[in-house]
Amino acid sequence: MSTQTYQTLLKNGTAVLPSGIHKTDIAINDGKIEAIGNLPENCAHRVIDCENLHILPGVIDTQAHFREPGGEHKETLEAGTRAAIAGGVTTIFEMPNTNPLTTTPEAVADKMERAKKSAWCNYAFYLGGTAENAQNLPQWENLPGICGIKIFMGSSTGNLLSDKDEDIEAILSNGKRIVAVHAEDEEIMNHNKETILGKSNDVSMHCKWRSVESCLSATKRVLKIARKTGRKVHILHITTDIELEILKKNKDIASVEVLPNHLTLHAPDCYKELGTYAQQNPPIRELKHQNALWKAISDGTIDIIGSDHAPHTIEEKSKQYPQSPSGTPGVQTLVPIMLNHVNEGRLTLQRFVDLVCYGPHRIHQIATKGRIAVGFDADFTIVDMKAEREISNESQQSKSGWTPFNGKKVKGWPIMTIIMGKTVMSDDEIIGEPSGTPVKFRDNLSKNCYK
Numbered sequence: 001m002s003t004q005t006y007q008t009l010l011k012n013g014t015a016v017l018p019s020g021i022h023k024t025d026i027a028i029n030d031g032k033i034e035a036i037g038n039l040p041e042n043c044a045h046r047v048i049d050c051e052n053l054h055i056l057p058g059v060i061d062t063q064a065h066f067r068e069p070g071g072e073h074k075e076t077l078e079a080g081t082r083a084a085i086a087g088g089v090t091t092i093f094e095m096p097n098t099n100p101l102t103t104t105p106e107a108v109a110d111k112m113e114r115a116k117k118s119a120w121c122n123y124a125f126y127l128g129g130t131a132e133n134a135q136n137l138p139q140w141e142n143l144p145g146i147c148g149i150k151i152f153m154g155s156s157t158g159n160l161l162s163d164k165d166e167d168i169e170a171i172l173s174n175g176k177r178i179v180a181v182h183a184e185d186e187e188i189m190n191h192n193k194e195t196i197l198g199k200s201n202d203v204s205m206h207c208k209w210r211s212v213e214s215c216l217s218a219t220k221r222v223l224k225i226a227r228k229t230g231r232k233v234h235i236l237h238i239t240t241d242i243e244l245e246i247l248k249k250n251k252d253i254a255s256v257e258v259l260p261n262h263l264t265l266h267a268p269d270c271y272k273e274l275g276t277y278a279q280q281n282p283p284i285r286e287l288k289h290q291n292a293l294w295k296a297i298s299d300g301t302i303d304i305i306g307s308d309h310a311p312h313t314i315e316e317k318s319k320q321y322p323q324s325p326s327g328t329p330g331v332q333t334l335v336p337i338m339l340n341h342v343n344e345g346r347l348t349l350q351r352f353v354d355l356v357c358y359g360p361h362r363i364h365q366i367a368t369k370g371r372i373a374v375g376f377d378a379d380f381t382i383v384d385m386k387a388e389r390e391i392s393n394e395s396q397q398s399k400s401g402w403t404p405f406n407g408k409k410v411k412g413w414p415i416m417t418i419i420m421g422k423t424v425m426s427d428d429e430i431i432g433e434p435s436g437t438p439v440k441f442r443d444n445l446s447k448n449c450y451k
């Protein structure tokens with residue numbers, strides 16, 4: 001082929017394809033993957049040399065808090081999505097605990113409008129589920145840009161809370177989209193705060209009063225309601241061995257997410273080293289729980305890795321515990337931290353892609369993202385598995401300006417981020433203008449109900 005049939009050609013890379021990891025070329029036209037195979041250099045106007053690099057489908061981070069509107073001093077859609085592309089993430093799903101809460105179509109439309117002007121990567125938004133809006137969810141959940149419904153069973157940042165079984169049942173009885181659940185039991189935590197934390201200012205108590213039993217109780221309760229209503233649930237940021245034992249037996253109605261922080265840091269060391277900068281909900285726990293999370297990565301129980309990027313300013317995080325807010329930034333470090341785990345042999349590169357591309361595609365019913373396949377969007381995370389770098393506060397694009405991994409040396413780094421065929425990050429440089437677009441979802445959602 002001598003005519004320039006394609007706009008862009010990714011040449012000589014090693015691609016993670018659904019069929020396995022292969023050295024191959026990928027051709028792009030109008031933001032879509034148009035051909036995969038052995039393609040000559042002169043078939044494209046622009047050739048990107050990917051020799052010695054791995055080409056992954058664009059990484060989808062299904063849990064990020066970008067604080068806009070209402071918390072712009074911590075983060076904005078512009079800075080949060082800039083951090084995403086700096087870290088090799090091409091798509092984000094943003095959480096509803098903003099101010100005002102994202103619990104109405106107007107609030108979603110407002111976020112869509114803001115993102116249209118300022119997002120560097122592709123985006124979609126969770127709609128917060130509450131007792132008040134439950135009846136409206138079937139009409140609202142298919143509005144453009146909505147990736148699912150989110151329920152907080154236990155209080156965290158912001159005041160979105162649905163802690164009563166009847167309210168959760170009302171939400172699960174209405175609609176078909178995936179319901180993502182923050183599973184900590186409010187009543188148990190309130191009791192523990194009095195009896196276990198008391199007046200203590202010791203941050204290492206965070207994983208004691210926000211207890212294993214609190215997570216277990218919430219997960220058990222929501223599974224029971226999921227089974228009763230025939231609605232699938234997605235249990236976010238799992239932290240305990242005992243919940244995983246139960247979730248393994250309920251894979252027909254529940255999918256599961258884990259975070260890089262919980263796979264990488266553990267109690268009590270993280271609290272000694274990082275103090276309140278390790279404080280997040282659900283908490284980072286002891287090594288025995290972390291080992292169970294890794295086992296669940298190996299045996300397939302876990303479906304998704306999300307960052308739970310939850311930035312707070314240094315000033316806020318340096319308040320005395322428990323006045324300090326919970327949450328850590330993470331969208332920019334998700335890929336490097338996990339590639340380092342791949343290099344350390346804790347999971348394969350294919351399994352990583354399964355967790356950040358195929359898993360999100362399957363669970364959220366994304367139309368054309370999450371695979372390198374002809375006809376899919378040309379979103380790519382191009383990585384150098386041999387690059388050795390140090391993560392630093394200075395290189396963080398998030399407004400919060402810090403990372404719990406400051407000073408950590410990693411092997412494996414995102415070298416280039418391509419979104420809809422456009423290079424938006426190359427060698428740690430951000431390129432061009434914000435040009436993210438809303439994610440499209442399949443509209444036939446009957447499979448989200450198991451009945």
Ligand code: DOR
Pocket residue numbers: 065097156157182279280281282310311326327328
């Ligand atoms: O630690 C957390 N912080 N956990 C959450 O679920 C919410 C988040 C936040 O928004 O700050």
